Amino acid sequence: MVLDANWATKWLTLCAQAMAANRVYLIELDRAIGDSDHGENMDRGFQAVLEKLAETPPETPGAALKLAAMALMSKVGGAAGPLYGTAFLRASTAVGDALEVDPEAWARALTAARDGIVARGKAEAGDKTMVDAWTPAAEAAQAAVARGTGNILEVLVAAAEAADAGAVATDPLVARKGRASYLGERSAGHRDPGAASSALILRAAVEAAA
Ligand code: ADP
Ligand code: MG
DSSP states (O other): OOBOHHHHHHHHHHHHHHHHHTHHHHHHHHHHHSOSOHHHHHHHHHHHHHHHHHHSOOSSHHHHHHHHHHHHHHHTOTTHHHHHHHHHHHHHHHHTTOSSBOHHHHHHHHHHHHHHHHHHHOOOTTSSSTHHHHHHHHHHHHHHHHTTOOOHHHHHHHHHHHHHHHHHTTTTOOOOSSGGGGGGGGGTTSOOHHHHHHHHHHHHHHHHHO
16 A cells, blocks of 8 residues: 555545534534534535645645645634644645655654644643644654554554544543633533544545555
């Protein structure tokens, strides 16, 4: 399996499908601790990504990530739009104009995405935000590369599973950033919507390669 432009296109297409399929789920999560719009925001954003993909098929994974960044930045809105836009843009820069994403590049891309989200939103790990999905994902990818795995699917799976566990682990946390932080202690006992959508995005990356 090589992570080329076809993989990236399939990944973003599967992201759009996942956001449509989980629209109500993400709305319900955001209803509990936010303003109920996260599912709508993400669905709209990734539909815009699909339109751009059809208009200008990307020739490299980096170009696909950049196209996604632009569409998400302009169409998602809310807090998540600029954060996802920054994440995809930093990931695009991290993979450069290579024709394929190898394990090292995927670890670099996830780390750059996480760092971009932190730079933009100033949240730390444990603040009950999407950072709690991206940080373990980046660390799991780095760890897989450090173990010496040359198997890209293994790195993708490690990152996706870590993001999923990270999203689940936001349940008991008290939000310290974003709209959910207005609820204080009452934000505990609910999953962070942005961490949940982040986990869906990284799971789609696996499915596109499987
Ligand atoms: P809004 O909060 O403006 O309604 P969304 O509902 O689309 O925007 O997105 C909410 C998600 O954005 C949260 O669940 C959280 O994961 C993420 N988020 C909000 N603020 C921050 C921040 N400062 N840093 C990182 N992520 C954040
Ligand atoms: Mg919201």
